[in-house]
Amino acid sequence: HRTAAVIPAAGRGVRLGPGAPKALRTLGGTPMLIHAVRAMARSRAVTLVVVVAPADGTVEVRRMLDEHALPERTQILVVPGGETRQESVRAGLDALPADITAVLIHDAARPLVPVDTVDSVVEAVRDGALAVVPALPLSDTVKEVEPGRPGEPEPVVSTPVRARLRAVQTPQGFDLATLRLAHEKLARLSGDGEGATDDAGMVEQLGVTVVAVPGHEEAFKVTRPLDLVLAEAVLARRRA
Ligand code: CTP
Ligand code: MG
Numbered sequence: 001h002r003t004a005a006v007i008p009a010a011g012r013g014v015r016l017g018p019g020a021p022k023a024l025r026t027l028g029g030t031p032m033l034i035h036a037v038r039a040m041a042r043s044r045a046v047t048l049v050v051v052v053a054p055a056d057g058t059v060e061v062r063r064m065l066d067e068h069a070l071p072e073r074t075q076i077l078v079v080p081g082g083e084t085r086q087e088s089v090r091a092g093l094d095a096l097p098a099d100i101t102a103v104l105i106h107d108a109a110r111p112l113v114p115v116d117t118v119d120s121v122v123e124a125v126r127d128g129a130l131a132v133v134p135a136l137p138l139s140d141t142v143k144e145v146e147p148g149r150p151g152e153p154e155p156v157v158s159t160p161v162r163a164r165l166r167a168v169q170t171p172q173g174f175d176l177a178t179l180r181l182a183h184e185k186l187a188r189l190s191g192d193g194e195g196a197t198d199d200a201g202m203v204e205q206l207g208v209t210v211v212a213v214p215g216h217e218e219a220f221k222v223t224r225p226l227d228l229v230l231a232e233a234v235l236a237r238r239r240a
Contacts, residue, residue: 003122004048004100005040005171006092009033009108010055010081015223021054022222023108024064028235032222033061034068035111040104040171041074042115045122048075050095051108052088055080084195086202090183096176102126103179105199106171112234113171113219120213121173131203132173134215135166166212169219172199182206 013022023033033051040046053061062078070076079095081088089105096103102125104118117134124132141162145154182202196202200210222231 002047002100003045003102003104003125004050004096005046005104005106006050006052006089006096007033007036007040007106007108008052008081008085008088008092009036009061010052010088011085011109012054013109016228017225021057023053024057024061025228027111027222027228027231028239030068031064032111033108034064034070036106036108036113037065037070037074037076039111039113039115040106040118041071043118043122045119045126046104047073048077048097048100050077050079050092052081052092053078055082085197086183086186086195089199090187093176093180093183101176102173103176104171104173105179107221109222110170110219111222112231113169114216117169117214117216117219118171121171124211124213125173125175129173129211130175130178130208131200131210133168133200133210133212134171134219135168135212136215136217138162138165138167167215168198168200168212169215169221174199174203178203178206178208182208 009023011022016022024031027035037049040049058078058080065076077095079091081091121132121134142165143159144157146157148154186202204210218234
């Protein structure tokens with residue numbers, strides 16, 4: 001069993017606002033992507049990390065990785081990403097050598113995931129699960145609505161029972177052959193231009209069982225400006 005991590009980091013970070021590509025923005029003075037690579041490399045199981053960089057930024061990302069201290073035993077590859085997250089993940093999978101049997105897919109935008117969370121995903125895959133997601137109960141109640149024009153009131157369609165809902169995070173862990181199959185089948189099906197934003201959701205569409213293990217509050221995704229404030233505070237608390 002050899003496990004690799006693929007880190008999609010090719011997004012622009014539109015919701016974060018103007019500036020450098022999101023993965024290259026800094027937290028505590030260090031690029032988010034470096035935090036994310038370290039978070040994966042901290043897991044003993046991970047010996048290879050594939051960074052999927054913005055297509056016009058692979059040279060800059062390679063240089064950035066070389067400038068930061070990373071564990072010696074971790075091999076790091078950089079490949080160019082695509083227009084959607086799904087395409088970027090596919091590019092990462094295509095770069096994996098033949099001896100890899102299990103893979104973690106981890107958002108560069110979740111730089112602070114604790115190693116215990118990574119390890120519990122790895123362990124569930126090693127125990128035989130084909131697809132594993134870290135997940136947390138929700139604090140907010142969720143409603144399904146009939147989406148209308150922005151700013152207009154939207155009719156509520158239903159209210160799922162909150163206790164049965166989970167918010168899913170990354171790293172998500174997979175049997176590599178299973179995730180590859182999902183990408184091959186769904187590359188031909190998905191035509192909405194957005195692509196899948198959840199790797200496990202693609203595997204679900206194959207009819208394969210996905211299991212959830214406990215996620216962690218600190219594995220939240222940096223999406224909007226307020227998330228940067230929280231991420232800086234979490235780092236400061238760790239360093240105190
Ligand atoms: N991602 C990627 N390739 C894309 C789009 C997204 O590799 N074409 C990556 C992002 O870099 C990020 C992860 O997928 O690490 C999760 O996506 P998201 O949080 O949506 O990041 P962005 O797409 O960059 O942000 P936004 O949607 O606000 O533009
Ligand atoms: Mg996005």
